[in-house]
Structure formats: structure tokens, C-alpha cells
Amino acid sequence: MKDDFLTIGGIQLKSRLIVGTGKYKDFEQTRTAIEASGAEMVTVAVRRVNIIDRDKENLLDYIDPKKYKILPNTAGCYTADEAVRTARLARAAGITNLVKLEVIGDQKTLFPDTAGLIEAAKILVKEGFVVLPYTNDDPIVAKRLEDVGCACVMPLAAPIGSGLGIRNPYNIQIIRETIKVPVIVDAGVGTASDAAIAMEMGCDGVLMNTGIAGAQDPIAMAEAMKYAVRAGRLAYKAGRIPKKLYANASSPVEGMIE
Amino acid sequence: MIRLYLNGEGREFAPNTTVANLLEALQTSPERVAVELNLRILDKQEYARTVLKEGDRLEIISFVGGGS
Numbered sequence: 332m333k334d335d336f337l338t339i340g341g342i343q344l345k346s347r348l349i350v351g352t353g354k355y356k357d358f359e360q361t362r363t364a365i366e367a368s369g370a371e372m373v374t375v376a377v378r379r380v381n382i383i384d385r386d387k388e389n390l391l392d393y394i395d396p397k398k399y400k401i402l403p404n405t406a407g408c409y410t411a412d413e414a415v416r417t418a419r420l421a422r423a424a425g426i427t428n429l430v431k432l433e434v435i436g437d438q439k440t441l442f443p444d445t446a447g448l449i450e451a452a453k454i455l456v457k458e459g460f461v462v463l464p465y466t467n468d469d470p471i472v473a474k475r476l477e478d479v480g481c482a483c484v485m486p487l488a489a490p491i492g493s494g495l496g497i498r499n500p501y502n503i504q505i506i507r508e509t510i511k512v513p514v515i516v517d518a519g520v521g522t523a524s525d526a527a528i529a530m531e532m533g534c535d536g537v538l539m540n541t542g543i544a545g546a547q548d549p550i551a552m553a554e555a556m557k558y559a560v561r562a563g564r565l566a567y568k569a570g571r572i573p574k575k576l577y578a579n580a581s582s583p584v585e586g587m588i589e
Numbered sequence: 590m591i592r593l594y595l596n597g598e599g600r601e602f603a604p605n606t607t608v609a610n611l612l613e614a615l616q617t618s619p620e621r622v623a624v625e626l627n628l629r630i631l632d633k634q635e636y637a638r639t640v641l642k643e644g645d646r647l648e649i650i651s652f653v654g655g656g657s
Contacts, residue, residue, distance in 0.1 A: 351656020361654060376655025379596040379648065380617055389621050390652055406657050420650050423623035423630045433657060441657070465657060491657040518657050540656025 335564070337536050339513055340429065340461030340482035342400060344371045347530065348560040349402065349515065351540025352376075355549065358393040364543055365394065368553035372400040374431050374538065376407070377421045396426050402463065404431035409444070411451035418455055430455060431485070431517075431538075432464040441491040445472045449479060456480035465517050468502040473510050483512045485538060488529065489519025492541040496525035500532065507533045523552075523559035530563025531571070591643040608636040608647075615649070622651045 336343040350370040355361040365373060373394055394401070403421035408414035411434055418430040434451055436444035443466050455462050462481045466472055473484040486506055489495035496519065497503055507514050513535035520526050520542040529537050537560055546552035590601040593611070602611065608631060612619050624631045625648040631639060641647075 352654040353656045355654060358654075374656055375652040377650050378653045378655075380615070380622060380651050382595045382598050382600070382615065382649070389618075390654055391621055401652070403652060404655060404657065406655050419630055420623045420625060420648070421652075423625075423632070424650070424652065425620065425623075425633055426652075538656075544656075 335568070337513060339372075339463065342372075342429075342461075344400070344536075346371050346557070346560070347536040347564055348526070348556055349374065349536060349538040350543060350553070350556075351538070352390060352394060353540050354544035358388060358390060360549060361390070362393040364549045364553040365399070366553075367550050367557070368543065369557040370399075372402050374402040374404050374540070377403050377405070377417050391426075400429065401426050402429050402431050403427065404465075405433045405451075406431075407435070408433060409435050411447040411454070414447070414451045415454050418451075418460060419458075422460065428459060429461045429463065432462050432481075442487075443467050445469065448472070449475050452476055452481050453479045463515070468499045468506065470502060470505040470509055473506045473514075477510050477512050481512065483515055483535070484510055485515040485517035487518040488516050488525060491518040492545070493519050494521030494525075494542060494545075495519050496521050497528055497532075500528070503529070503534065504532055520556075523555040526556055526559040527563035527566070530560055531566050533567050536560070591641065593641055594644070594646040596647070596649060602641065606641050608639045608641065611641065611647070612636065612649075617649065617651075622649050624649050 337347045346369045348370045349372045350368050351374045405414040405417045414434045422428050434444045434447035436442050452462050464476050464481050465485050468486045476484050488497040515536040516529040516534050517538040520539040526537045543553045
């Protein structure tokens with residue numbers, strides 16, 4: 332599958348897997364897992380520098396912005412204002428104008444506040460950001476996000492960190508059919524088959540963090556996810572056989588011995 | 590001395606401290622951070638010429654591990 336790029340806001344990615352950098356044991360494990368995943372786009376959180384106890388090591392010493400597309404996220408923001416402010420700060424760091432936009436609605440579910448999300452997306456698109464919104468598996472909201480100019484839509488498979496896989500494949504399918512910008516399944520992927528299913532459905536990519544970082548062997552899971560996303564994509568492009576209730580022999584019926 | 594509020598923490602600094610001086614004192618590389626001064630985000634070119642005043646509030650952020 333040569334030249335089967337995922338293009339988001341003009342950026343071409345060979346790998347359709349986007350990974351997070353949270354929950355790893357240390358920066359070294361983060362780097363090794365990301366390398367094993369084959370991902371080219373990597374999401375990071377925006378946080379206050381620790382003034383009192385300066386930790387000399389920086390995540391970007393391990394995840395080289397020259398090698399990876401850095402995708403700052405607004406995780407932890409509960410209002411459109413907070414998310415917009417965080418995105419502006421992220422851009423001011425001078426590395427990128429990409430933002431994984433999150434406006435969280437509730438601490439227990441971490442489901443998006445979609446009203447706040449659309450409001451923030453509108454502002455950030457106008458300011459020239461390339462906006463990748465984390466959204467619910469709601470086709471109408473996905474359409475609104477596309478209409479306000481988001482570079483892709485990123486519906487959740489299941490709650491963040493839940494590992495439940497795609498809870499509502501029919502909604503994801505409707506989103507895929509109605510949206511022209513790339514559809515990236517973001518959050519809730521638990522294992523390789525979840526990622527493969529998303530890709531077989533025709534989604535353009537998968538974004539995950541806990542599914543890899545929380546595995547017993549994150550490096551091995553990162554590699555598994557790399558293959559799952561590729562396999563799912565290949566199967567989607569290949570065009571699967573229709574499902575049938577009865578058998579259909581794959582050996583010829585002619586020439587049987589009598 | 591002047592009192593500045595860095596990420597919510599009050600700290601004393603010499604008068605005429607610039608944002609660039611402050612980052613140096615904090616051993617923080619300007620390339621890896623963004624600075625907001627009294628709710629206004631500064632361009633990196635402003636760091637060297639922005640002199641801080643008593644009571645200024647700064648947010649200094651960088652990127653850390655995170656997914657969602």
C-alpha cells in the first residue's frame with residue numbers, strides 16, 4: 332500500500348496510528364514504546380512548569396519534535412475558555428499550530444462537553460489552528476465540527492482509558508459515511524482487535540494511549556497496535572467478502588473421485 | 590526586591606528582572622516553554638525586553654506526557 336497517507340491539515344502521515352505519551356513508567360519507556368508503535372504523530376499535555384522542584388528532564392528531550400509531529404492536547408479542560416487558553420499557550424511554545432481539542436464534560440466519564448467543544452473549535456479554527464477535536468460518537472456533533480473547519484473528527488470508541496473497544500459501531504459507521512475530513516477513533520481502545528475493527532470500518536486512523544501504556548508489556552502492545560492498524564487498513568482497502576449464513580466451498584466441486 | 594507570582598507561587602526577584610532572566614534563573618529553556626504574563630501570552634521575542642513589575646502574574650507551561 333504505497334502512498335496510502337493519512338492527511339490531516341496538510342500533514343501527511345504514513346502511520347495511521349497516533350499515540351499519547353502519558354502513564355509510562357519513565358521517559359525512556361515512552362520513547363521505546365512510541366518507536367515500536369511506528370507512530371509519527373504524538374500527543375502531549377500542556378502543564379505548568381514545576382517552579383519549586385525543577386526536573387531537568389523534558390519529555391521533548393526524548394520525543395524529538397524534528398522526528399515526530401507533536402500534537403498538544405487540552406486534556407483536563409472543562410470549559411471552552413480554558414481549552415482555548417491552553418491551546419494558545421501550546422502554540423506559543425513555538426513548535427506547532429496543531430491542537431487535539433478536548434473540552435471535558437464530566438470527571439467520571441470524561442465524555443466531551445460537545446457544546447463547549449464546538450464553541451472552542453470555532454474560535455481556534457478562526458485563529459489559524461489545525462484543530463483535531465476529541466468528540467462523542469455523535470454524527471450530528473461530528474458534522475458540526477467539520478462545518479466549523481476542524482481538520483478531522485475524533486470520536487471516542489469508549490470512555491478514555493476504559494479499554495472497552497468500539498461501543499457503538501453503527502454511530503461510528505454513520506460518522507464515517509457523512510464526514511469528509513478524516514475520522515480518527517480516539518479513546519477506549521483496549522487491544523489490537525479494537526484498533527483493527529476501527530480501521531476495517533473505514534476509519535482513517537486510531538489514537539490511543541492507555542491501551543499501550545497500561546499494558547503489562549507496553550513495548551509489545553505498541554508493536555501489536557502498529558500491525559493491527561495496518562492490518563485493519565489493508566483489509567478495508569482489500570474489501571471484505573460479504574457475510575453469508577451458509578457455507579460456500581472453496582475447493583472445486585468438479586473432478587471428485589467416484 | 591519585587592514579588593512575582595509564578596504558576597500561582599509567590600517568589601522574590603531583583604528589580605528589572607526580564608522574562609528571559611527569569612527563565613534563566615529557573616533553568617528553563619525558552620524553546621520548550623510558553624509564558625503568559627497577566628493573562629497575555631508573550632511572543633518569544635518579547636522575553637528579553639519584557640521587564641517584570643511587582644505583583645506580575647506569570648504562567649509558564651511546557652509539554653508533559655499525556656494522552657487525553
